[in-house]
Amino acid sequence: MDIAALTFLALGLPFIAAIIAPVLARLLGHNAAWVLALAPAAVFAHFLTFVPEVANGEVVTGGYAWIPSFNVSFSWLVDGLSLTFLLLISGIGALIVLYSGGNLKGHPHQGRFFSFILMFMGSMQGLVASDSFLMLFVFWELTSITSFLLIGFDHGREAARRAALQALVVTGGGGLLLLAGLLILWNVSGVTQMSLLLSFGAELKQSPFYLAALLLVLGGAFTKSAQFPFHFWLPNAMEAPTPVSAYLHSATMVKAGVYLLMRLNPVLGGTPEWQVILPLFGATTLVAGALLAVRQTDLKLMLAYTTMSSLGLLVMLTGLGLPHAIEAATLYLVAHALFKGALFMVAGIIDHETGTRHLTRLGGLRSAMPLTFAIALAAAISMGGLPPFFGFLAKEEIYAALSAFELRSVAFAALTILGNALMFAVAFAIALMPFLGPKVSTPKHAHEAPVLLWLGPGVLALSGLSIALMSGLAHRMVSSPMASAIAGKPTPVEISLVPHIGVPLLLSGITVAAGIAFYLNLVRLRGAMATVLADIGWGPDRGFDQFMRGLVRSAVIVTRRVQGGRLDVYMTLTFLLVAFVLLAIPFLYGEFPRAPFFAADVPLHELAIMTIAVAGLVAIMIAPDRLTAIVSLGIQGFAVAMIFLLYGAPDLSFTQFMIETLSVVVLALVMTRLQLSPSDHRPWREKVPDFALALACGTGFALLLLRVTGVPFDASLTAFFNEYSKAIAHGANVVNVIIVDFRGTDTLGEITVVMIAGLSILGLVRLRAGALKRPVVAAVLVEEEDAEERV
Structure with missing residues (x-):
């Protein structure tokens, strides 16, 4: 293979x-x-x-x-x-x-x-x-x-x-x-x-x-x-x-x-927009996530907010456009995947084995869960950016990118130090507080996790150490190719565990010192953040709920206005739109057709067919009942079928005859079954608007057809079908080939529409029949309910 x-x-x-x-x-x-x-x-x-x-x-x-x-x-x-x-x-x-x-x-x-x-x-x-x-x-x-x-x-x-x-x-x-x-x-x-x-x-x-x-x-x-x-x-x-x-x-x-x-x-990348938007949003996310993390006591929530903070740091580094920023983003992305995946699994182990993951309800687990403690500590060291783990290399490269003495670099370096120091405190709070100190009673008796639980975080934590110790090989095989792909040019990554004396190491030391201070005052920070968040009150999470409620309410209002449940309103609006489209375009763009030319020598049989069509139209309008109107409606279809026949389309004519015959029969049977009113009893003030709308639609379609037929005929499609119907579809009847092969999906859609219409008619008939029997059924149900109440 x-x-x-x-x-x-x-x-x-x-x-x-x-x-x-x-x-x-x-x-x-x-x-x-x-x-x-x-x-x-x-x-x-x-x-x-x-x-x-x-x-x-x-x-x-x-x-x-x-x-x-x-x-x-x-x-x-x-x-x-x-x-x-x-x-x-x-x-x-x-x-x-x-x-x-x-x-x-x-x-x-x-x-x-x-x-x-x-x-x-x-x-x-x-x-x-x-x-x-x-x-x-x-x-x-x-x-x-x-x-x-x-x-x-x-x-x-x-x-x-x-x-x-x-x-x-x-x-x-x-x-x-x-x-x-x-x-x-x-x-x-x-x-x-x-x-x-x-x-x-x-x-x-x-x-x-x-x-x-x-x-x-x-x-x-x-x-x-x-x-x-x-x-x-x-x-x-x-x-x-x-x-x-x-x-x-x-x-x-x-x-x-x-x-x-x-x-x-x-x-x-590399544009002013890129280098402004990404660092701005990234730095905001970095600091906001770190501050929200110290507010939490749930281990998973603490890790979730620090994940948000780390993602902000990655976005900021990707958009900075400074030397070593891409390399720093490369290293931090890999390091974060290793230590954060391990810490999340450690949080799951603690929850699984103790029955809780709240920091305030945990303590003294070191003796009961020594292996989990070692894994948590290793991952926290990497997250804190301490040697000899891979997180240290990532942090040093970050500060190497931010060590330039310019206002922009200094501002982002300060924000990065604040965010990293807070994440340092959270990492060691998760790794130390549940395991050290006096033992706290937990909902479940704490014991070491089975191999399926500790194997994953153990491998990830050990990988963070191994990759750092073999950083030269890791950079050559992974880090440098990744950085080069991001930068779009060869970008070697060369940092190692050997610290470089200078500004990056100084910024790293400041981060660690601040992180230790935050860790020692974590309870105070948590209380301060709780106060700040309570004073702010509204936030994006609450705003999402408000947005969804507003969206649902708006949908209800629009649905009630647009979908009122009246079929006559739907049909009226539909035909109004059709008439507007057909008539507005000729008026706006001057696309009126030329006046049709009527020859004096029109054959008598064609005039007879047109006369029959007009007679059918008059019959529909003056019909005394709806059944007569349905039968008269078939006259229009038969007239069209005769026109197809006269102009050399016998197959279309035959299809039209079948459709009109079946339509008249089906409609007549349905109307009779549904026992609708025998005639239209509406006053003229309601009939006139419908007449005007029908006249507008008819006029619009007439203008459209006249305009289309006035354009020189393009026979390219005809030539295509004549050439390929036999070669591709192996059919001599071009019309059949078009319907079954070239327009097969369209034909399937038409069949589906006819099937749905038939099912709808059947449903209406049964609904009407059920309505006639409903009073008897209702009476029986009432009698049964009364009998149950008496019992």
Whole structure:
């Protein structure tokens, strides 16, 4: 099997595993996790083989044509950026599947959860590997849908349903903005693939549509990556099971927006707009998330807000445009995925083994859970930016990018120090406070977690240490190719664990000192933030509820006004619009047809047919009852059928005769069955407007037909059908071939409409028959109710 087929299989393997997951869970229980984890492990192994090739600066592309006429393909792009994401998604995904087996052991819907998490995994892989704009958007929305299923997994709780709906609305709405942005990029560049778009940076930046495309793309990225003020859905998503939080909301999905910004940096980056909007929103999100994190006592909420803060830091670094900023973003993205995924799983272990995850109800767990404590401490050291973990390298590179002595760098350095120091305090609060100090009584007897629970966070924490110790190899194989793909030019990453004396190390020391101070005064900070938030009151989360209520109320009002339930109003408005369109265009644009020329030698039989049609019209208008009007209506159809016959279209004439005959018969039978009033008793003041409306529509169609027939006949379509009906559809009857083959879908639609109309007629007949019997049935029911009451 060639590399393209293997890559296609690797991208689809999680979806295949998702299909069989419920069956395996039913057969093997929580042990199914060991089998299902083989799928992401195999994907990880496959993409690991790409590392040497990508490290040499090569880009792997491939795929299959989907809709060649529209240049739409299922194609992938594997470079340093997408390869790093693919390895994180599949590698952490395998650990998350194992962790889910232990965390949800005994859950009645564990198989469904495995299926959802694997579907998300496949969607996220497709997103970061997509080269096609369309496939990128499809997988982007699939991540929103699968995250909706995962967040609302415990659908019996209202909070989980609300959080899932909120995440879907925010990220789904952002997806629509992204689609509009991609369409603009397509329109400006003329290409539909990322690999080709990367060479159109200059054209896009000079385009008058650049700002519109940038804002739309940022709308999609900011909502997905929880940037302020779209951040509120991320903390609420903690209603999901802990494996979801550890996977989606720290390592993968929330970084999709960051991935998009990094991917488009060579195309949209480097402009004043880019370097103002991204750092501004990113720094705001960084500080806001860190301040909101210290307010919380729930371990998952503390981690959620610091995740929001870290995403803001990544967005800020991506947009700064300073030397070493891209390298810093590269290192921090990988480091964050490792330490935050581990800490989320540690929070889940604590909750699973003690019955609570609130910081104020935990303490003294070190002796009961020594391995979990060691893992938590290792991950916290990396999150705090201390050696010898990978987080230290990321923090040093961040401060190297912000060490220039200029106002802009100083301002963002101050904000970064504040945010990092607060995250330092939160990291060690999670790693130390539950385990140290006097032992606190917990709802469950605390003990060490089984292997399925500690294996995942243990591997991630150990990876943060191993990668830092082998930083040279890691940079050559992963960091440098990723930074080069983001920057759009060769960008080597060279930082190591050996500290460089200078401004970066000084800023790092200030961060650690401030973090220790914040940690020691965490209770006071929590109280101060609670007071500030109480004084502010309103926030985006509450605003979302108000927006949704307003949206529902507006929909109700509009529906009541527009859909009042009266068929005559609907039909009147429809024909008014038709008449307006048909008559307004000729008046506005002077497209009136020339006056029709009537020859003096019109054949007598044609005049007779036209006379019959007019006579039928008069008969309809003066008919004494509706049954007569229906029969008279058939006269019009027969006249049209005769015209078709006279002008050489016997097949159309035959079809028209059949339709008119059946229509008259069916309508007559239905009208008789429904026992409608025998005549129209409305006064003339109600009939005149209907007459005027009918006359306007008829006049409009007459003008349109005269204008169309006045245009020189274009026989190209006729020639096409004559040439290809026999060659392609193997039919000698051109009309039949057009209906059955060339317009097969249209014919199917017409058949469907006729079927629906028949079912509607049957429903009306039965409804009328039921209405006639209803009084008898109602009387019987009343008697039975009275009898029950007497008993």
